Amino acid sequence: MKILVIEDEKDVRLNIIEILASGGFDSIYAENGLKGIGLAKEAAPDLIICDIKMPDFDGYSVLQELRQHQATATIPFIFLTAKADKAEIRQGMNLGADDYLTKPFRRVELLDAIAARLKRHSAQLDIQKKVQELREINTQKDDFVSTITHDLRAPLTTIKVALQLMEAMPNNRKQYTEIALTACDQGEELIQNLLDLYQLESGEALATPEPLNIKEQLRKIIESFQVRARTHQQVLTLDIPEVLPVIVADSVGLQRIFVELLNNACKYTQSRGEIVFKVRTDQTVDQTPVLKITIANQAEIPIRDLPHIFDKFYRVPGSDRWQKGGTGLGLALVKKLIDQLQGTIYVTSQNGWTAFKIELPYETL
Template sequence: MTKILVIEDEPSLREEILDILESEGFDVMGAEDGVQGLHLAQTTPFDLILCDVMLPEADGYTVLSNLRQHPDTVLIPFIFLTAKVTRENVRQGMELGADDYLTKPFRTDELLNAITSRLTKQAAIVQIHQKLTHLQHSNLLKDEFIETASQELRRPATNIMMALKLLRQASNPEQTQRYIDRLQQECSREINLINDLLDLHYLGVNERPLQPETVNLQTWIPAIVEPFKTQARQRQQTLWSNIPPYLPMPTIDVADFKRILSELLNNACKFTAPGGKIVLEARCDLTASDAQMIMFIVSNEAEIPDEFIPNLFQPFYRVTEVDRWQQGGNGLGLTLVEKLAKRQNGKVQITSKAGWTQFTLQLPIETNLPVALAPN
């Protein structure tokens, strides 16, 4: 409800204005002098202020001047009420930041039209201000992202240059092979980082259209899991999946979904110690109120400290303290997971307690995702 303050020292006029505004659905408060009005304006959020020029204690110009000097009140629309308007009065008020003048006596329609006009303009100003603030914030985030991405891209390149230098100095086949392996590792890291950066860019500009397909999870998920089972066995980990046969067949973008599960499984393998367990399961409670959603849960036997969890989906954020295999990464995997889930009208959540970490991906079974048009 629009809240209006009326500062007027004449009791009958003040009550009349308050009654008119209240009958029009406004939330109103009144003040009988400038000091009281200024105090109310500074302690209570108002959408508009009507203020008499000639007031006891502090006149209207003093009230307006004080309000225009404080960031919380500088943008409040301010309309002067006065019995006598001269060119000098108007100029003084406008220089202080008044939005309008109403000459006493005024008609009800004049009062309401002045208020409506100012509130409409104020709404436009607030909208512009919000857009500017959003743009400034977006530009700041973009600058920070570019700076961090540049640093991340330089890191593998620096390691490649070092490995090449050492390769030239290698004195035996074992050293040569070790430096070649290091070169391959750093080249792969650079390529993965570039690919992830491109994927984030394409997601941001909606470059790749969604291509929904209805899939049978019983036959489709094992193909995704198998390479990670091999990886888990090499690390003396146990990875198993549970995909019940009664699950409905969801309609999803297969490429997005494969990327999400792969990132989550890769993370689970990376942070699980030898002998630890990793589990992928799918659930759908057909009797629940949210039966139109299907959940995919990737759990691994490792715990992430609470202070790290709020930042896990931030770009370039890493939790190196619990990276069991020092596998590293560019810190973009979970950022992509969250964005890809949202792209399919889903969400991903994390919990970590009692020695286990659990990522839960929730996706709609039937989706309204737009189908990509076939090229002409």
């Protein structure tokens, strides 16, 4: 704790500094009010002890000046004076002083006053922090409700329009049925992602960890995406070892991770573009076995968007050129799942490629 002492009488100043040192406090000092104001702004002390009767710039002027600046406005402030009548005390308190000590004072009086002011100040800071957190939570809730309302309304509007067009142009019934079904899928995906995120944020896994043949699970997932890639004339390149260990893991969570990332890769890769899925086994420095997974595709994310890529409802502006739709929750869900599995994920995007790189620790049977 650093305390600023503003006192023009040298003997009194040295005595205060000695008492502060005996109480375990660091101190800085100024011999007049103007220097004290400069030190307070420069050093941001935890508390200020200031004499009232000083030439040129008295203690009241010091306090009034410091209370006008945001950086020094809340620093606890204790006045020292040779005498203190009620009017003088009232004047100091009206200016924002936290306490008053009359000279001469005992060591215990000074240290007790400092301890009381610091404790009160700490409690005030805690309250301010909690108020700010509540404000942020309320803002997040408002944004959440607004976004959910918008995102749920979008597929419902699409379904309504498709039904109206189906009635007006029955010959195109099949086309509008497909549009309505796609919108239903988007709404269902949003609701499922919301439920999964809520479950994860409550500290629950999507499924109980169990022995898992990771090679077999990957095969089933990749087969469907190979069909999808061929349909969209994309090249899906696999780099997976012939043998992978049987691990103990949340199979539902792992599947969601792979599906979300491969789905994004297919969604944002142009025709004749390449998607690469790579898996390796390795060990950390402390010999913990890890799965290293890379899912990369030929599409680039602007560098300004990378810090927000795992935020809820964040969509890279202009990225959905093919109007494939999305909930804006997929990558947030992936990040939560990987955090729960005590793994890491990061994304790079350069030279026309975007790569999601994952490390997942695992247990073997």
